[in-house]
Amino acid sequence: MKTFKGNKQSLPVRYCKQCHKPMTWRKKWEKCWEQVQYCSERCRREAKRRTVDNE
16 A cells, blocks of 8 residues: 555544544554554543453
């Protein structure tokens, strides 16, 4: 995939499972975009903590 310079509106968007903020595709996530669920480490940790608290 070539680098994308120009209109960033056509990039895919996904919403964080924890805070529901939109996340736009990043080059860093190119190989693992299907597995990206959280926008940050904080959201990932919070989600993990909530599942432990519910058990």
